[in-house]
Amino acid sequence: MQGIWIYSEDSTIAKQLLTAGLNLKEAMNQPLGVITLDAGQAKSLIDSGADKVVVLKGENNWPESYAEAIGKFAVQEETGVLLVGGTLRGKDLAAKVAVSLDAALVTDAQSIKAANGSLETTRLMYGGLAVCTEQVSLPAVLTVPPSNFEEAKPVEGRKGETSTIDVSEFDQRISVNEVCPIVRQGVDITTAGKIVCVGRGISQKEDLKIAEELAQAMGAEIACTRGIAEDYHWLPEERYIGISGQKVKPEVYISIGVSGQVQHVAGIRDSKIIVAIDSNEKAPIFEAADYGIVGDLYEVVPMLTAALGKK
Amino acid sequence: MPRILVCYKWVLDEQDIKINRDNLSLDTSKAKYKIGEYDRNAIEEGVLLAEKLGGSVDVLTFGTAAVKQSLKDVLSRGPEKAYFIGDPLAEKADASVTAAVLAAAIRKIGPYDIILCAEGSTDEYNQQVAPRLAKMLDIPAVTFVNKLSLEGNQVQAARKLGDCTEVLHVEGAAVVSVMPEINKPRIPSLKQVLAAAKKPSEELKLTDLQLDEKALTPKVIKLSIRGFVMNRKNIIHKELSQTDNVAKLVAELAKEGVY
Numbered sequence: 001m002q003g004i005w006i007y008s009e010d011s012t013i014a015k016q017l018l019t020a021g022l023n024l025k026e027a028m029n030q031p032l033g034v035i036t037l038d039a040g041q042a043k044s045l046i047d048s049g050a051d052k053v054v055v056l057k058g059e060n061n062w063p064e065s066y067a068e069a070i071g072k073f074a075v076q077e078e079t080g081v082l083l084v085g086g087t088l089r090g091k092d093l094a095a096k097v098a099v100s101l102d103a104a105l106v107t108d109a110q111s112i113k114a115a116n117g118s119l120e121t122t123r124l125m126y127g128g129l130a131v132c133t134e135q136v137s138l139p140a141v142l143t144v145p146p147s148n149f150e151e152a153k154p155v156e157g158r159k160g161e162t163s164t165i166d167v168s169e170f171d172q173r174i175s176v177n178e179v180c181p182i183v184r185q186g187v188d189i190t191t192a193g194k195i196v197c198v199g200r201g202i203s204q205k206e207d208l209k210i211a212e213e214l215a216q217a218m219g220a221e222i223a224c225t226r227g228i229a230e231d232y233h234w235l236p237e238e239r240y241i242g243i244s245g246q247k248v249k250p251e252v253y254i255s256i257g258v259s260g261q262v263q264h265v266a267g268i269r270d271s272k273i274i275v276a277i278d279s280n281e282k283a284p285i286f287e288a289a290d291y292g293i294v295g296d297l298y299e300v301v302p303m304l305t306a307a308l309g310k311k
Numbered sequence: 312m313p314r315i316l317v318c319y320k321w322v323l324d325e326q327d328i329k330i331n332r333d334n335l336s337l338d339t340s341k342a343k344y345k346i347g348e349y350d351r352n353a354i355e356e357g358v359l360l361a362e363k364l365g366g367s368v369d370v371l372t373f374g375t376a377a378v379k380q381s382l383k384d385v386l387s388r389g390p391e392k393a394y395f396i397g398d399p400l401a402e403k404a405d406a407s408v409t410a411a412v413l414a415a416a417i418r419k420i421g422p423y424d425i426i427l428c429a430e431g432s433t434d435e436y437n438q439q440v441a442p443r444l445a446k447m448l449d450i451p452a453v454t455f456v457n458k459l460s461l462e463g464n465q466v467q468a469a470r471k472l473g474d475c476t477e478v479l480h481v482e483g484a485a486v487v488s489v490m491p492e493i494n495k496p497r498i499p500s501l502k503q504v505l506a507a508a509k510k511p512s513e514e515l516k517l518t519d520l521q522l523d524e525k526a527l528t529p530k531v532i533k534l535s536i537r538g539f540v541m542n543r544k545n546i547i548h549k550e551l552s553q554t555d556n557v558a559k560l561v562a563e564l565a566k567e568g569v570y
Contacts (some may be wrong), residue, residue, distance in 0.1 A: 067446075088472045092454045095442035098407065104530030107437045120534070126325040126434055129339055131539050135532045174451045178478040182471070194569070200473050218442060218570070230492040237492075243436075252569040262325055269541060275560065281549060284326075291563050292547040293556045303557045308570060 003077050006034045006050070007070060007093070008085025010064035010146070012042040017083045017144055018049045020112055024081060027114035035070055037063060039164070040067055044162035048152040053160060058167035062176045068091040069167040071100025079139055080121065083112075086143035094143045103139040110148060113166050128243045128266025162284035187221055189239055194220035195250045195271075197241060199264075203279055205234045208299015210301045211256050219310040223248065225264050241267040257297045260285025277301060313424040313461055317357040317390065318444075319373045321351035321381040322434040330538030335516055337538055344377060344540035346384055355490050355496040357387035357427050367391055369420070373412045377402045387499035388508035390437055392425035393512040394420055400517060405531040406435070410443035412527075415520035417448060424488045425466060430455055441488035451481045454488045 003023060004024050014034055019085040027030040029203075033043045033052035042053040054073065056066050074082055074097055081285070084094040086108050109121040119136040136142070196215040198255060208222075215222050222239060226310035229240035241248055243263045249270035256277050258264065263287045268274060276289040277300050286292045291299050321367070357368040368390040372378050376397045377422035386393055396412060404412070417426065426448075431438035436489035445452030464482040471490070501508075517527075546563065548556035564570040 020458075036481070051537075057522050086415055088455045088470075091438050092442050092452060095439035096446040096452065098439070099410075099446040102525075103407075105437075105439050105443075106531060107406075107431075107439060124539070125330060125536060126323075126337075127436070129328060129330070129539060133534045134538045135534050137530045138533075140530075142519075159495070171451060174453075175480045176477055177480070178469075179475055181475045182473075226491070231495055252564065252567075254521050265541075266539075271562075273567050274543060275564070276547075281547075284459045286547050287545065288541055288543060288546040290546065290567075291560055293553070293560055294547060294549045295553050295556065300553050300557060302373045302559065303553060308555055308564075 002030055002060050003079050004028065004083070005074065005077070005079050006032070006082045007036070007090075008082045008083055008087070009037060009089055010087060011036065011045070012091075012151065013085035013087070013146050014041070015048050015151040016147065016149045017085060018201060019149040021083055022049050022152060023112055024112065028080070030080060035073065037066065037080070042162045046162070047154035047156060047158050049158070051160050053162045055162065055164045056167050057164050058170070058230070059171045060167075062174075063089050063262050064092050065170045065228065066167060066176070067096035068100075068169065068171070069127050069165065071097045073165065074101050074139075081138065082141045084141060084143045086145045090220050091143050098141040101139050101141065104136045105141045105143070106134060106136055108145050110145070112142060112144075124243065124266065127261070127263035129262040141167060142219045144189070168200050170302050178260055189223045189241070190246050190248055192221040192223075194218050194222050195248055195253045196220045197223040197225070197253060197255045197258055197268075198228055198235075199225040199255060199258030201259075202228075205232070208234060210298065210305075214256070214301055214305045215255070217305045218254075220252075220254070225258055232295040243267060247305060255285055255289075256301055258285050259283045260288055277304075313360065313364055314363055314422070315351075315357045315368045315425050315427065316421070316423040317370045317427045318416065319354060319355050319370055319372050319385060319429070320347045320432045320441070321345075321372060321378045322347045322432060325433065330540060332540065335537040335540060337536055338522060341352060346381060346388075347433040348430060349433060349491055350433060351496040352390070352491050352493055353429045353531045354385065354388050354390065355494045356459060356489050360459070360492060364461060366424075369394060371395070371413060371416055373398075373401055373404070373409055373416070373419070375399055382512045385502070386510040386512070387504045388496070388530075389503070391510060392508070395512065396515045396517055396520075397518040398517045400527060403529050403532070405529040406437045406439045406443060407531075408527055408529050410440050410447060411522055412439065412517065412520065414444055415483070415522050416515050417444070419441070419515065419520065422484065424484050425461065426484070428486065428488045430488050430490050438488075445486035448486065450484045450486060452488075453479050453481060455490055456487050457490045457493050459487060459489065459493065463508060464567075486555050501538050507557040520565055
């Protein structure tokens with residue numbers, strides 16, 4: 001097995017993966033290449049450390065449709081390791097390429113190292129409750145979450161070769177239309193310094209006002225659990241925190257009526273201070289909290305708002 | 312009328328798993344099994360399609376001998392027939408093995424017009440069985456779907472992918488993985504629970520699926536699973552007087568310098 005390859009439909013993520021790829025290159029003594037759909041990025045990918053860049057050129061604008069071509073290429077190159085940017089599109093493609101290559105596939109690998117002719121990776125399990133260390137046989141495909149690694153530093157004048165593969169065969173059974181960019185409204189909670197997070201302890205949408213008033217008194221942003229965004233649609237999806245939603249790292253995070261399921265807690269781990277208010281003393285959120293109050297949120301939150309507002 | 316199949320996984324309820332603080336090992340002794348949370352959305356979507364269009368909904372699962380306990384639960388959620396493969400191999404199976412077993416089972420019991428999966432299982436959350444299955448069965452994969460309809464021979468599916476939405480049209484059969492926001496699964500009624508006991512289920516033996524040893528050998532081996540422990544202060548106020556509790560909390564926030 002030879003060759004370390006990287007693919008992402010997003011060149012920023014491809015450059016992050018080059019950081020991981022360069023580490024593997026050194027440990028495994030193998031060449032490092034990038035497969036890209038964007039010919040314009042070839043030079044900067046080489047500057048960032050790719051020995052080779054292969055540009056897939058085809059008429060199809062749907063990134064997933066290149067899985068077949070990447071699979072064929074990976075087999076032909078006897079690829080040892082393929083790192084794929086862990087977007088949803090990347091995960092879809094990676095699984096199909098793994099079948100072509102008859103390869104292992106690790107989803108959302110957080111750390112990657114070469115060990116005795118195989119790889120050792122870590123990833124989360126049980127919704128973030130546990131970290132699982134795995135031995136992965138080669139050939140191996142890994143998806144890596146975006147922003148898991150810093151972008152590789154470009155060095156001007158690095159040498160590398162670029163080649164182009166023309167892709168003309170696409171699955172005629174699938175057609176894609178109505179492609180619309182999502183316009184994000186409001187702020188990005190992943191960069192917020194203070195967060196007030198609501199969960200299902202809030203009994204109706206009108207009562208979000210209680211949380212909004214606290215947020216206002218603190219200068220915080222409102223966030224929520226997956227259930228509030230996806231089941232009740234009380235708040236937009238970009239405001240939900242969790243392993244499959246946003247991961248936040250504020251100075252202070254205050255939860256109101258959040259039970260603290262592991263999937264949610266996985267998204268707040270990097271908060272500096274975690275505060276929980278909930279009526280259920282046994283709610284798991286209290287285990288994850290620095291400070292907490294057991295009580296009726298409808299009584300406690302307005303008092304807290306008043307106290308913080310006074311200062 | 313469409314023939315619909317839903318794949319599901321019988322998983323340990325992660326809310327019941329405790330972490331042993333001394334060695335970070337997981338204590339699963341009190342954990343019960345459940346149908347994966349996201350799988351319930353896939354089952355519900357299959358049942359909704361059949362309610363609208365007619366047709367039939369079967370379910371399929373691969374697990375250890377414990378999967379047998381899932382049959383009544385899954386059938387109470389609306390499907391007509393359950394197929395299961397209960398084999399100790401499932402204990403160590405990675406997603407490549409699971410997909411190979413499911414694909415072989417589908418070749419035996421199929422064909423289906425649409426095969427539904429969750430976006431990922433609640434325990435492993437590998438998010439790869441659906442696209443692997445599609446590739447193995449040589450039919451299109453339509454993943455991470457939040458809106459689905461079937462019209463004649465055509466699957467229509469809306470996806471939401473971080474920064475954009477798109478609509479896919481697929482001619483013929485497809486494997487579709489659904490996001491939790493696609494629907495809200497019903498809680499089975501007592502009548503459905505009672506009716507489930509009379510619905511058929513069929514065991515498929517791994518040895519009858521004609522898979523070679525290579526397909527059944529996991530490529531990913533778990534070396535260790537350690538609980539993720541956060542070191543937090545855990546200062547929780549439980550006094551009857553909320554005035555006192557709030558005053559203490561405000562003082563603590565001030566001391567931390569976050570207020």
